[in-house]
Amino acid sequence: MSFTRDDLEMVLRLLAALLAGAMIGYERSYHGRPAGFRTHALVCMASSVLMLVTVYEAHWVRAAAESIRLDPTRMAQGIMTGIGFLGAGVIVKEGLSVRGLTTAASIWITAAIGVLAGIGLYFPLAVSVILTLGVLSLFRWIETRMPTQSYYFLDVRFVHTSGLKEDALRALIERHGFSIGNFSYRLDGEGRTRHTMVLRTTDPSSAPRLAETLGTDETVVGFRILPTGDK
Numbered sequence: 001m002s003f004t005r006d007d008l009e010m011v012l013r014l015l016a017a018l019l020a021g022a023m024i025g026y027e028r029s030y031h032g033r034p035a036g037f038r039t040h041a042l043v044c045m046a047s048s049v050l051m052l053v054t055v056y057e058a059h060w061v062r063a064a065a066e067s068i069r070l071d072p073t074r075m076a077q078g079i080m081t082g083i084g085f086l087g088a089g090v091i092v093k094e095g096l097s098v099r100g101l102t103t104a105a106s107i108w109i110t111a112a113i114g115v116l117a118g119i120g121l122y123f124p125l126a127v128s129v130i131l132t133l134g135v136l137s138l139f140r141w142i143e144t145r146m147p148t149q150s151y152y153f154l155d156v157r158f159v160h161t162s163g164l165k166e167d168a169l170r171a172l173i174e175r176h177g178f179s180i181g182n183f184s185y186r187l188d189g190e191g192r193t194r195h196t197m198v199l200r201t202t203d204p205s206s207a208p209r210l211a212e213t214l215g216t217d218e219t220v221v222g223f224r225i226l227p228t229g230d231k
Helices: 005-030 037-055 072-089 101-119 122-145 166-175 206-215
Strands: 092-094 097-099 150-159 179-187 192-201 220-230
Touching: 005 037, 005 101, 005 122, 037 072, 037 101, 072 101, 101 122, 150 206, 166 179, 166 192, 192 206, 192 220, 206 220
Parallel strands: 097 220
Antiparallel strands: 092 097, 150 192, 150 220, 179 192
16 A cells, blocks of 8 residues: 555644644643543644645545635634534533633644644644643743732621621731622521621732631631632
C-alpha cells in the first residue's frame, strides 16, 4: 500500500493536533481537573479530523468536483459551536461557587488549535499552544499574587436572647477586614436569630480569622462561610 503526499500530510496534521491537545490536557490533569490529558487530546484531534474533511474535499467529492465547492469556514464554525456542549459539561455550580470555567475555556481553545492543525497552519498552532500553556501556568502564578477581591457568603445563627445586635455584628465583621452587603434577618422556629450576608475582602486571611472568632463566641449556635466565584 503506497501513501501519497496528501496522506502523509494528513497524518502529520493529525499528529500535530494530538501533540498540541495532549500538552494542554496534561496541564489540566496535573492540576486535578476532570477534563484533562485524554479529553483535550481527543478534542484537538477531532477538530483536526473534521477540518481535513473540508480541506481535502477533492479526495471524496470526486463527482462534479468543478461544480461543487465546500466552504471550510463553515466546518470551523460548526466545530466551535458544537464544542460548547462539551465545555458546558465541565462547568459545575457548587452552592454559590462555579467551577470548571477555565477548563471549559481550555477545551474551546484546544478545539481552535485543532482547526489550525487540520488546515496545516503549523506556526500559529505552535504559538497558540505556547500562549495557552502560558495562560494556564504562568498566569496562575501571577493571579495568586494579584490583589483581588474575594467574596464570601456568611450564614450565622445566634441564641435569640443574647445574640449580637446588628451594629455589633457589623463592627465585628468589619474589624476582620470585610465589607458587608445584602444583610438579612431571620428568626427560625427554635427562637434563634439568623443573619445571612455577602462579604467582600482583599485579605485572604480575613475568612479564617473571622471563623476563629465566631467559633469562640458562646452566643453563636452555628455559622457557615462559603467562598463564591470561579474555581
